[in-house]
Every structure is written in C-alpha cells, then in structure tokens.
Amino acid sequence: MxxxxxxxxxxxxxxxxxxxxxxxxxxxxxxxxxxxxxxxxxxxxxxxxxxxxxxxxxxxxxxxxxxxxxxxxxxxxxxxxxxxxxxxxxxxxxxxxxxxxxxxxxxxxxxxxxxxxxxxxxxxxxxxxxxTSRVQEHCVGVVIPCYNEGDRLQEEIFQEFVDRNLGYHLCFVNDGSTDNTLEVLQRIRKGRENQISIHDCAQNGGKAEAVRQGMLHLAQDPQLDYIGFLDADLSTDFTDFDNLVQTLKTGPYGVVSGSRIQRMGANITKESARAVISKGINLLIRTILGMPFKDTQCGAKVMHRQLVPSLFREAFVTRWIFDVELFMRLRQQFGRDTAREMICELPLTRWIHADGSKLSMRDSLKIGFQLLKIVKTYLWQPRPQTSRTEVEVTEFPAVPVAEQVPSETH
Structure with missing residues (x-):
C-alpha cells in the first residue's frame, strides 16, 4: 500500500x-x-x-x-x-x-x-x-552552547527528547572545547542527523559568541518557526523550555524568557552567595533597561525566528551578560514601551545550579564593569528605532499585556 x-x-x-x-x-x-x-x-x-x-x-x-x-x-x-x-x-x-x-x-x-x-x-x-513521539504544531530550533562539557552532557536525555518531540531541532555549538565534548556530541547525533546538528568552532569565543553563531545558523532554516537557546547542563529542563514555546505560540509576544523566581511549588536552587550577588546585579539591570525584569540571566529563552537576524547580527560587547544586550537591542529597535509588550518572563518550575558552572564568583563580580560597557554602547550611542515590518515580524500583535511574573522573593 x-x-x-x-x-x-x-x-x-x-x-x-x-x-x-x-x-x-x-x-x-x-x-x-x-x-x-x-x-x-x-x-x-x-x-x-x-x-x-x-x-x-x-x-x-x-x-x-x-x-x-x-x-x-x-x-x-x-x-x-x-x-x-x-x-x-x-x-x-x-x-x-x-x-x-x-x-x-x-x-x-x-x-x-x-x-x-x-x-x-x-x-x-x-x-x-x-x-510515543509527538508531531509538533510548530518547528523549534534550540541552540545549546558547549565548552568542555564532555563529562556533563546527559546523552540519553537529549536523544529521548528529540525522539519524542518531532519538530524540535537541537543545534549543539562546540565552542572550541579541549576535552572530548565533540566526540560526545557526535555520539548523541548518530542516527538522528535530521534532528540534531553540530556547529563546531575552532576556537573558544565564549558563551555569547557561541549562542550568537548558533542562532544565526538556525535562522537560515525556513522550516523553523521559533528559535531559542538552553544551557548544556539542563539546569532548565526541556519541560520548562517547552512551556516557553507554548507561551510564545499562544501569546502576543516576540520573546519568552525563563525566570528563576523562588516561589511555592517551584524547585529553584541557587548558591547562596551567587543569589545575593544576582539580586544586586538585577537591580542595576532593571535600572539600565528601564524594564521591570525579575531575571534576565536565565539561560533559557525562545523567540520568533524573524527576530534573530537583527538581534544577533552583531557580536556582543560582553561575555557573560549578553542576555541584557539582547533586551537592549530590542529596546533600541522598537522603543522601550513596545519592547516591554514583546517580552514575557515565564517563571520556571525547576532550576538547579549544576556543579562545574563556567561562571565563577570572580566573574560574577566583574559583571558590574560589563554593565558599564553596555551603558556606553547602547545608551550613550543610541541607534534609530526599527519598525516591526522592517524585521517582518507579523505573527504577534503589538498590544499591551498583563504582568505575568509574581513578586520576587529570593
């Protein structure tokens, strides 16, 4: 037949x-x-x-x-x-x-x-x-930056996810790793070449550059409706990431970002010292952006594919807080008020700090200087705003939306 x-x-x-x-x-x-x-x-x-x-x-x-x-x-x-x-x-x-x-x-x-x-x-x-695999309504690309992750990559979880969720494509960016990361990634991809790809960088350029290259690479695939990125250690798991996608699909947003808000019913685990530092940094970020963000630094975000070229075309000026630069670029292109309407923070149900994180406490203390660099680049040298039609984003309406994130308690 x-x-x-x-x-x-x-x-x-x-x-x-x-x-x-x-x-x-x-x-x-x-x-x-x-x-x-x-x-x-x-x-x-x-x-x-x-x-x-x-x-x-x-x-x-x-x-x-x-x-x-x-x-x-x-x-x-x-x-x-x-x-x-x-x-x-x-x-x-x-x-x-x-x-x-x-x-x-x-x-x-x-x-x-x-x-x-x-x-x-x-x-x-x-x-x-x-x-038991599901044929998805939309196709989603996920960038996963990797630098010396050979011992931490959870091979079976990645494989099982793409096996069960048809319509997802995982793009691992090997950021110049010096361990066996590339060999592990090739093992993960074997037999799933249509659903998993590897973008191999000859030299280490940092997470910001790895994510940028991966996003631009996936944006060339016209079958993808949405593209996002996720940390290789899966501190944010695929269930929460899929929730971000569903919110983007059903809401009037251009970008949906995970938020690690500690609250009843959620398992959000952070190092105590890191939590204190992030609380102070978040206050600075909110002031610079002029937006009531609860958490800009969560490593799980997804957006409409049409936004990717304009947001990732230029290299980022910071190494660790490129997420803030993304939101600054949205603000520059569309204006602060419209950018606020386009962004949704979605609280995660789970986020676990993974051992072996590449961001040290010393790096965290340097973030204040990186924020000054962002102010100089994006606020002291403003760029002309871009209309929605110039980036051909028509799927989501430009209408005000209600605040969806509860008060931060951590």
Whole structure:
C-alpha cells in the first residue's frame, strides 16, 4: 500500500515517513503540493497524508486541484496545526476522510492509517519508543552552547527528547572545547542527523559568541518557526523550555524568557552567595533597561525566528551578560514601551545550579564593569528605532499585556 506525504516541514515529514515505513507501508514524501501533483500524474497512491498551511499552495487548494485529476477518489487525511473550525469544516466538505490536529502521537497517526488501509504487516509495534513521539504544531530550533562539557552532557536525555518531540531541532555549538565534548556530541547525533546538528568552532569565543553563531545558523532554516537557546547542563529542563514555546505560540509576544523566581511549588536552587550577588546585579539591570525584569540571566529563552537576524547580527560587547544586550537591542529597535509588550518572563518550575558552572564568583563580580560597557554602547550611542515590518515580524500583535511574573522573593 502506497502513501504520499505532503508537508513542507522536513522535521515532521521525514519522521512520519520513517515511522510509516517501519509499519510496512510504501511511502513517498514531498515538501510541496506542486511536486505532489507532478507525481500524481504518474502514479496513484492509496492514501494522501496532507498538511494544510504550506507556502505557494495550501492543502485545501491542493484538494480542489486533484478533484479534476484521475486520483480524485484517493482518500486524503489531514495532519495540520491549523485548528480553525472553518478550515476543518471546509476540509471535510471537500472530501477529506480524517483531520488530525497537531500535536499528535505517531502511534495514533498509524492507528488511523491502519483503520483506513488495513495493516500491511502480520504484526506491528505501535507502542515502540518512536510511536510515543509527538508531531509538533510548530518547528523549534534550540541552540545549546558547549565548552568542555564532555563529562556533563546527559546523552540519553537529549536523544529521548528529540525522539519524542518531532519538530524540535537541537543545534549543539562546540565552542572550541579541549576535552572530548565533540566526540560526545557526535555520539548523541548518530542516527538522528535530521534532528540534531553540530556547529563546531575552532576556537573558544565564549558563551555569547557561541549562542550568537548558533542562532544565526538556525535562522537560515525556513522550516523553523521559533528559535531559542538552553544551557548544556539542563539546569532548565526541556519541560520548562517547552512551556516557553507554548507561551510564545499562544501569546502576543516576540520573546519568552525563563525566570528563576523562588516561589511555592517551584524547585529553584541557587548558591547562596551567587543569589545575593544576582539580586544586586538585577537591580542595576532593571535600572539600565528601564524594564521591570525579575531575571534576565536565565539561560533559557525562545523567540520568533524573524527576530534573530537583527538581534544577533552583531557580536556582543560582553561575555557573560549578553542576555541584557539582547533586551537592549530590542529596546533600541522598537522603543522601550513596545519592547516591554514583546517580552514575557515565564517563571520556571525547576532550576538547579549544576556543579562545574563556567561562571565563577570572580566573574560574577566583574559583571558590574560589563554593565558599564553596555551603558556606553547602547545608551550613550543610541541607534534609530526599527519598525516591526522592517524585521517582518507579523505573527504577534503589538498590544499591551498583563504582568505575568509574581513578586520576587529570593
């Protein structure tokens, strides 16, 4: 039995293709409806698995198009993140036999296909590890900077995450490590080359530069909707990071940043001395930014892909507090008031200080001097503001939003 998959997101398309092949189906996967129409002129599949939101020709337009072809009777199943009732109704009116809303597990997808086509194998394994994977609504790129992390990288956690969350792409940036970090990263990536990449830097440039290079690298991938970064030690775990993504997806924001606020119901662990220093530094940062931030330095942030080129084009002037520079660049481009509306701080449920952190107490004390450098660069040499249209950010509206972060208690 032959299945034709049409989906412009490679991360989704290749994963679904592999899983259905493992179930015993013959599968052809293409990235756009135009290529699919060309193939349909030569062969007739038993099922078409179709996305709705694709550039050039939508899924609904594709269904209308094939109704005039000899494959008009081929059943069409929809797999899409578009949950508008009008779109779903129209798809069924046009003859779609099923409509699956992302996120959806591969095991459910395969069960629906088997219900329609039957099982091509005498025995399949619908509950395999890959079967529990979810096809995501949006594709997300995550930059993970690494410098001499060979002994701390949690290989199985990274692998299991990409196996279960189709639509995520992890980009590890090896920042000139002198230990076995690169070998460990290559081991993590093996067999998952479409979901994990390695950006190898010949020399150590510091976390700020590693994140900058990784963000610009991922921004070149048009299938990614959102791009963020996360610390290699997973002091912020993937569950909290996915919560940042969900907030970005459903809210009127351009950037969502994790916030390590100590509160009831959250497991936030910091060194006592570091906490005292960060409290004083945070006061300085709030004053400089003119924004009521609770925590700018959390190593977990995610943003719309269209913002990345303008925010990361230039090298940062500081080594450890480039996060502050990011918010200063937003303020410069859009103005303070609009920047405040674009940023959401989301409290984390877990953050654990990991042993072996590269930021020493001595480095923490130097941050005050780095803040002076930021003032000189961004406040004493102001730049012209940029409109939203100049960076082609249209997904989120420019409307005021309610404060979402409770009072800081640490």
């Amino acid at each position: 032959q299945i034709l998959i049409i989906d412009d997101q490679q991360l989704v398309r290749l994963s679904v293709e592999k899983y259905l092949r493992d179930q015993g189906y013959a599968v052809t996967a293409v990235a756009d409806p135009y290529t699919a129409i060309s193939l349909l002129g030569q062969e007739r599949p038993d099922l078409i698995l179709l996305d709705i939101n694709m550039p050039g020709m939508s899924g609904l337009e594709f269904i209308r198009k094939i109704q005039t072809m000899r494959v008009a009777s081929v059943p069409v199943m929809i797999l899409s993140g578009n949950v508008q009732e009008k779109v779903i109704s129209e798809a069924f009116e046009l003859g779609a036999v099923d409509y699956m809303k992302k996120p959806v597990s591969l095991s459910e997808l395969a069960a629906r296909v088997r219900n329609l086509l039957g099982c091509p194998l005498p025995y399949v394994h619908p509950y395999s590890r890959m079967g």
